[in-house]
Amino acid sequence: xxxxxxxxxxxxxxxxxxxxxxxxxxxxxxxxxxxxxxxxxxxxxxxxxxxxxxxxxxxxxxxxxxxxxxxxxxxxxxxxxxxxxxxxxxxxxxxxxxxxxxxxxxxxxxxx
Amino acid sequence: xxxxxxxxxxxxxxxxxxxxxxxxxxxxxxxxxxxxxxxxxxxxxxxxxxxxxxxxxxxxxxxxxxxxxxxxxxxxxxxxxxxxxxxxxxxxxxxxxxxxxxxxxxxxxxxxx
Numbered sequence: 222x223x224x225x226x227x228x229x230x231x232x233x234x235x236x237x238x239x240x241x242x243x244x245x246x247x248x249x250x251x252x253x254x255x256x257x258x259x260x261x262x263x264x265x266x267x268x269x270x271x272x273x274x275x276x277x278x279x280x281x282x283x284x285x286x287x288x289x290x291x292x293x294x295x296x297x298x299x300x301x302x303x304x305x306x307x308x309x310x311x312x313x314x315x316x317x318x319x320x321x322x323x324x325x326x327x328x329x330x331x332x333x
Numbered sequence: 334x335x336x337x338x339x340x341x342x343x344x345x346x347x348x349x350x351x352x353x354x355x356x357x358x359x360x361x362x363x364x365x366x367x368x369x370x371x372x373x374x375x376x377x378x379x380x381x382x383x384x385x386x387x388x389x390x391x392x393x394x395x396x397x398x399x400x401x402x403x404x405x406x407x408x409x410x411x412x413x414x415x416x417x418x419x420x421x422x423x424x425x426x427x428x429x430x431x432x433x434x435x436x437x438x439x440x441x442x443x444x445x446x
Binding site: 225227256258264265266268271312314318319320321322323324325326 | 364366368373374375376377378381383389391392421423425430434435436437439440
């Protein structure tokens with residue numbers, strides 16, 4: 222069965238430091254997509270970054286990068302130079318075909 | 334402005350009273366989906382639609398119905414709501430099944446008493 226695991230329910234990071242949010246996934250498929258969403262306290266879901274299973278290079282979008290290790294089935298999100306506005310819930314998700322599954326999320330707190 | 338809209342944003346209802354949550358997108362997207370978000374469980378997919386008149390079950394379809402009569406609209410129907418359907422509901426869309434980025438609506442917070 223497909224599964225997404227985010228083992229860190231909550232994390233703290235000092236402003237301006239980098240932080241890594243963990244995500245592991247379980248699938249027997251060869252073709253799939255991995256992505257991260259941010260949910261601030263206002264509730265909306267904001268797309269951050271996408272990695273395709275056949276992409277050889279790690280995806281990057283501004284301060285966000287995805288550390289994709291296919292053999293280990295991990296897709297960790299790295300946020301560089303954390304800002305106070307990064308405090309939010311972060312969800313890792315996997316899309317295979319028509320279906321999408323999400324992890325339980327990691328709540329990130331950025332300290333001033 | 335390209336967007337996914339949901340109505341209502343907040344709803345309190347009683348057990349057994351049929352309700353519909355509407356979802357509409359103005360981006361001509363083929364793929365649309367409904368999710369529910371519960372604490373500690375993340376988002377779980379209820380139903381999805383690949384195109385007009387084509388829908389299928391997600392991981393938690395029990396107690397829900399959907400329809401896709403027009404490309405832009407994808408309503409979620411609760412024929413007989415129960416308290417365990419109290420949740421935050423999101424509608425999402427993407428251009429097609431190959432495009433992995435989904436655009437989410439603002440969410441509908443439903444309470445069933």
